[in-house]
Amino acid sequence: MRAVLIIAAGALIVGLTIYAVLDISRTSRERTKAVSKPLWVIIALLFPVIGPGLWLFFGTERASARGTAGAAVGPSHAPAPDDDAAYLEFLAKQAQRRRADEERAKREEEKRRRREQGGASPDPGKNPDDDGDSPGRPPGDPAPSDHDDDGPREDRGR
Numbered sequence: 001m002r003a004v005l006i007i008a009a010g011a012l013i014v015g016l017t018i019y020a021v022l023d024i025s026r027t028s029r030e031r032t033k034a035v036s037k038p039l040w041v042i043i044a045l046l047f048p049v050i051g052p053g054l055w056l057f058f059g060t061e062r063a064s065a066r067g068t069a070g071a072a073v074g075p076s077h078a079p080a081p082d083d084d085a086a087y088l089e090f091l092a093k094q095a096q097r098r099r100a101d102e103e104r105a106k107r108e109e110e111k112r113r114r115r116e117q118g119g120a121s122p123d124p125g126k127n128p129d130d131d132g133d134s135p136g137r138p139p140g141d142p143a144p145s146d147h148d149d150d151g152p153r154e155d156r157g158r
Contacts, residue, residue, distance in 0.1 A: 017052050020044040020052030020056065023056075024040045024055060031060050031061050033059060034058060
C-alpha cells in the first residue's frame, strides 16, 4: 500500500511539473510576472513541487484574476462561426450549389434512364438525348454539324 502511494505521489509531481512547463511555454511574455519565462522553466524543473506551485500562484496573470479590465489587454478572439456574416453567406451559397448539383444529377440520371429504356424516345419526333429544354428535330432532319462551310460554329456550346 505504501508503494502505491509513493508511485501516485511521484506521478502527481511529474504531471504537475509537466503541466507547469507547458503552461509557461504557452504563456505570452506580457502575462508573466516576477521573472522571465526561461527562469520560470528552470525553477519548475529544479524544484518539482515548489516550482510549479509558485508558477501557478505567482507566475502569471490568470483570466479570472484579471477581470474585465485585463481582458481588453489580451488577444482579441474571432467571432464564433455562426456569428460571422461572411461565413453564414458562404454556407448559404455552398448549400445552394449543393442543391443545384443534386438537381443536375437527378436530371442526368433521368436522361440516362430514358436512353436505356428501349434505346429510343417514346416520341418519334423527339431526340432521345434531348433534355426537354428545346424542341426536338423532325425524324428526317440531320443533326447540326460542328463546322459550317465557313469554319467552326460561333454558337457552339451555348
